[in-house]
Amino acid sequence: MPEPSGHIHLQQQCSACGDAFSCKEAFVSVLRSGDSVTVVGSYEFPFGRGATDALNDRTGRTFTHCRPCVPCESATIHADCFDLFRRSCTHAKGLHRLLRAAVWRSPWHGAPKFKVCPEVDVHGSMLLAARACHLPELASMPPEIMCMIWRDAFAQPSLLGRYQSVVALAAESCDQDPDQQTSLSVCNVASWERGGRPLVEERDAPPFIRITIDRRGVRRIERLVQRPEFLHRRSDTELYIVETREAMAGVDVLFQSGLARLDLARTEVDLRPWDTRTPPPLESLSVRPAISKSIQFATIHLARITGITFFMSAKSGTVFAIHTHTSQAPSAVPTFSRLSKHQQWQACWIHVPFTSGDRLTHFGVRHVDSTSWHILVMKTPSCRFRFRGRTCPNTTQLRFEKAGDYIIGPHFEKDEEVQDSIWPVEDQLLLVCSISRTGSVLALNAFPQRSGTAVPPFAQIDQIRLPPAFTQAFFSSAPLENVVRLRVFTDHAKCCRGLLLEYEDGSKRSVGECRIGVDRQRVYRSPACICIFQEATELYIKACYRLEHKHVAGDWTVLDVTFRHEL
Template sequence: MGGHVRIHPQCGACGFTFTEYEAVVALCQEGDDAIAIASSTLEYRHTANCDGISTLGRVYCRYPDCKECASSAPTVTIHEECLDFLEQLTTAEDKLSWLWTAGTWRSPWNGAPPLQQALSPVIDAGQFIDRAAQACEMPGLSSLPKELALMIYEQSDRSCLHRCLAFWSYARWWNRSHQKMPKTIPIEEIEEWHRGSHPVMNKGARHGEVESDVQKPIIILSIDFQGLRSITRVQKGDITSYTNANDNLLQSDTVVYVVEAAECFASAQVEYNYPFARLQLTGRPEQFRVWDTPSPPQWQECVVDTDYDSASRAKSHLSTIDTRSTTGLTFFTCFARIWAIHAHTNRRPSAQSTFDMLSPKIQAFVHWIHVPFGSEDTLTAFGWSHTEFNARFFLRLKLAGDIIVGSTYKMNDENVQLIQHPLTLIYERPDSEGVHVVGGHAGGAAPLAAMQLEADEAKDAEAEPTFTFQYRKQPFRSASYSSAPLSNVIRTHVFYGKHLSTLVCRGIMLEYRDGPKRALGQCKLGVDRSEECMNPAQLCYTPVVKHNVNNVQVKVFDGSSHPRHEETDWTCCLMKGTLEFWFSEREVELNWKQ
């Protein structure tokens, strides 16, 4: 059998996303519904084109938007190690059949957008250590203090044992229940269902009762790495109660949500096979928006990208950023595109977890561009621009001013889509693609806040409506640009590369007297080491060239000390003027403009 065989980015057995060059195997459903191994061992590629890998007349395709794959027979992709582990789990003759069922039911409905970018398998650390003790024949592991056990668990992330344990916890249910015929229940009859329990049936509306707009029911679906996690029917005004009850999962990397009016599910059926369930949808299921929060903004109130259409909704889930609870944003840029955004909060102060989700190819070249929000600062405007070869974001902070993130190539005559005073930013990251901004939501405000907002908007109307930027020639390949004034700086943080000499500066954070903050270069909060200086009087830098790679050494001095440099090529900057900072994943170049 020839044709296209879609290679998925997530293992249907353990739920982990594949990494580059991992050994994988494809399963395919043949004409008589038998499940067969459709390939020998393949090397997984993140973005292999349709003609990239071909065997026995088949094209093993990783191109996300391939039309031939969309019309081909359904497939499941698994780790070669998971297939080997299956042999140990069961000797049943139909083991491929139940593995197929388990793999396909990870999707909450047929045609659901690939959600592996958002969902990480959840494995109990204690259970992991107990299994490790058995597998390694080291019973003493089970009696380790919790702190040491957690360190072992975290250091072995994505190990074979991790994957096998995730597969085992999922497969033990399917090994029992895959031969049972699923029950089909109209979703309108279900009040509530959670994986591992039986559905609570809906008693229905009282005869003759007229529902107000607030009373109209909303259906919330939660989805994790094992597929559909729960179905909950709530009144429109009770979403806050649901949100509070699930506070520990909000905007996590383990659960996403569909929040739609119950009438949108009028013809939907729930295919239920204890302890799992999935939906059977008719019509246009791509109309369902998948969010990272159970309380998304009202879509009709959002400012939406002019190029965003319903067809693109099927590509990914929608991520949100609450600008009121964010202490800063880190943008991951590479090859003139934005590949990920991390919103820094008290719960997630470091962007390392977001970096870890990028493919190894992108990780090797990505720039961490941090935009800090001072405690007294607010985001007054957010804009974006996408061209064929460039993507960039525009941020206007009330105190820190205008900041541009992304490629500096050909920035004249910029066509920027802008949101004033956004409370929520909305974006998506389709499979193997960069970030696409969908839009944002300004939201409502309390009376006093609304008055202040109106005053701010009046000032904005008088202010410059566009972001001005003068194109600067890059001093070296793939360089990103940042700049900030040195006047009124009361504190500096100089960041040093983790894998480079401590003399080499990778970024500088500046805090100003009236509250704003600015970041130059790559400021990796919670990742790289930094040195602090209070009330700086001078900032000095000197070039460091090694193997034809340009870097700089930076020293900051307060008023109680005086810089003394043995070398003659130091530039000593009084705390005035502007510091320009060019940087890439390998190089740095500074320029002081008085």
């Protein structure tokens, strides 16, 4: 095989299984050299410029993490995934088909890495597990029990999921009929599904086009007679582009061997997928700042959640991701695991509880064009944190009937002109997250827009002076009066990370980092007092059921929950 020339693009996810690479995990690069396919490696996957430079010096090649140009489009694959594919697909053109499937995972050249989860075949995966573990009983269990076992034992990413993905890809590659690549205008495609051939309609095709995208690229193309009416249905495994025929006039589609990829060479259209098959019209949103930097829209149905966790940068105040807690997704760990290693290191978990005993009444967005220093503030009658930073993202505003106002984002100076957009929360209100190329949340919006009676504005919080040691720290507070239930979150060193307080009126308030699903929780019901002990930077908190008690050691502070103490 000829040696590859030029640089070799490194992808962060395996092109065969779709899972992210870990540091020093063995990988190979598969790339085209003329009419043949070359395999380079295996090597240890590098993270960071220093590790990449060291790999280049050691191998004499030029690996880069740059955005791929057409000449360097390649596949970065786990070494064990590559070996499994080669054993499972012995076709003479197997490597060519692997490379095409890998490159076409990107729905068009230069497409960003969209946030989309793999579609898991639980039944097929459990059959694999039954054979691999010699447990035939697994295959005969009811589907509900299978789902529970899969969720607890084989949650993504897992080696079993990786194995299943690669074996399925190999089977499809072996079954593909060889054909030549063809190109059609998307306006002339009446319908297409992965694995089949396109149905062409040049004249009378309906005016709206819907393109479905999953982790393997373009999955489906269909035509719609009219823009679908918005419905509260979203997907974690698929994204959808719904546009008019006129907006998609310059978009072509490449077809080959049952796969499809969009070609945007003739147009400058910005394609921004949604996580719902029936997205609202983009012009119905008033996202601030402008959506020019957005690459994807995600939706949140407020009526179905039990809380929201914001993963926020401890340096800039940027929201890396948002997890909505539901009965099906009670923990934010899966969302956290999809952040980059760098983002995970920076992220603070800011949890806002939703409860049946309280009601969200208003949602708002605050924006100002400013690059000055600011304080990041979250304030309610119960909760407050501040952070000094240099960037100026939007703030999110949440108003609860009992818990009061939450302002999550930057604090703006008194003389700055801020703009607030506030929506009343009704049954049909939908939050819309604008996602950037890096995966962070640029802005939140709401649909549908409503106008009506004047809404009391969210407050601007006065700036406070912080000691130098605390200028990059979050501060929070909550009243202790009328606490009926206290949840204390502690890490592996038994230090307190956060508190979740429940009150007689049914409201909840959070203090610190409530890392649900990560930290150990201890629950106190109707405590008489809360005891606090601080040693250097470590904080220890527990509750007691009697005011008169003794501590074995340490200078503990005892707070009576029947008085108006502020924690």
